[in-house]
Amino acid sequence: MQLLASGSAVVIILIVAFVLANGVPFLVKTGLAEFILGTTWDPTADEPSYGILPMIVGTGLATFGALAFAVPLGLACAIYISEMVKSAIASVLRSAVELLAGIPSVVYGFFGMVLVVPFIRDVLNSRIGGYSILAGSIVLAIMILPTVISISVDALKSVPVSYREASLALGANEWQTIAKIVLPAARSGIIAAVVLAMGRAIGETMAVAMVMGGVKAMPGASLSNSLFKPLQVFLEPGRTMTATIAMEMGYAAPTHKQALFAIAVILTATVLAFNTFVHLALHRKKLRQ
């Protein structure tokens, strides 16, 4: 039994070992700083260069955009489910959220291509046909909504009813109770929801690969400096770390493959760090209670 239970541990150790073994030698040879801060990614050139900063920026912008949409929307929806409706409507909403979580990422990607991308192209006049960081953000936002909602609902539900009763008894109205008592009490769980959603957004592959345009240059490099540049950059095409691995693994030569594994090292380290943070935060809270 113990052996079977160790299965997951074995798999995670193997994953870390294999990704490190294939990626770290390359990182050492190229230099971590050069790899992360280099602005040119051209592994197939005669003199190849391996800089992933444009992809880190692409991942960062897409994730930031996704959180900007999904966190307010998801949190509000979680408040609705946990605080404001009877259990019948809440369970309908919860199963809708579950269904949203079950739809494969390639379907979301295709949906983004046929609906979100043309919308951006026609309404916002993006340069290359709507394939943009914004499209990635919108699709990602839909995909991380279930994470934000279901973990926030759990966090809100774990706030004792007596808190609410005490607040209402003191004369606070329903909204004051939610905003000043329930939300602060559920804070750590809500933060966990946001961090986990962020981890999902960073690791998501197919959907962003399909709608962001896959351009290797630094996002917004061709834009002139203006006050609106931070907003305009979302209409530019870009590509994420994950998309680069998915798109190039098929034809990569050996050194190029190692470079892709090196990207996976950075990616895995980031996502595992996020998960560890959440694990520790939630664990500490359990101990305190």
Added chain:
Amino acid sequence: MKQTVAKLLIVTSAIVVLCILAVVISHILINGLPLVNLAYLTTDPDISWGNPVGGIRSTVWVSCYLTVIALLVAVPIGVGAAVYFTEYAKVGAFVTALRFAVESLAGVPSIVFGLFGYALFVISLGLQWSILSGGLTLACMILPTIIRTSEEALRSVPSAFREASLSLGATRWQTIWRVVVPSASPGIVTGIILGVGRAVGETAAVMLTAGMSLGFPILPTQPGRSMAVHLYTLAQEHIAYDQSYATAAVLVLVILAVDAAASLIRRRTST
């Protein structure tokens, strides 16, 4: 006043979430379902003339093949692990570490699973791009889902069941496999169904381990293209929107069926 505005915004956002779900599903089904018929499901895809024609028979087969292999590996290990966690494990550093491993595994991005499967199964173990490599990679991916849901199901079995069985002279082993696991089986099956959903929809990891070739694999050592990978390649062509819609519709139908089955089991056991 403030309360009215806040409540209005909150209700609106719940409606927006429902609308998003409705738009995604209805857009795919309305555009894709009319193209799905028996012929589409029973002919192989043909891309030899550039513009893809034909159906998706071989890709459906590959998706099923991959899922079965993944389940054959992941279910025994996952259920065994869940039994260990609920029935045997004591509080301690070892168990905490194992739990942390399960949590971490659930958070690993699918593309990293793909690279791992490529490095271990495809290259190191010499399995090449094959159904076996893909199925084993998927098994690693769905392991956390199966462990979590099985664990939840096992925990909800009342301890009175265990006590009654033990007091009748059954051994611990008999109690677990004849009393506890059978009463938890609806929950365990739900976990397996959710695992099926994940395995059928997975793209990145399958692409890197089972390949993209369009053959009809008989042996698990042959490569193949799953439905999800097929949808990705079709969509990337930018000319095959009809075909893409139809494949996407089939995928959505599978997910709807998976979801319906899971909630049916849940409802039947909760009443």
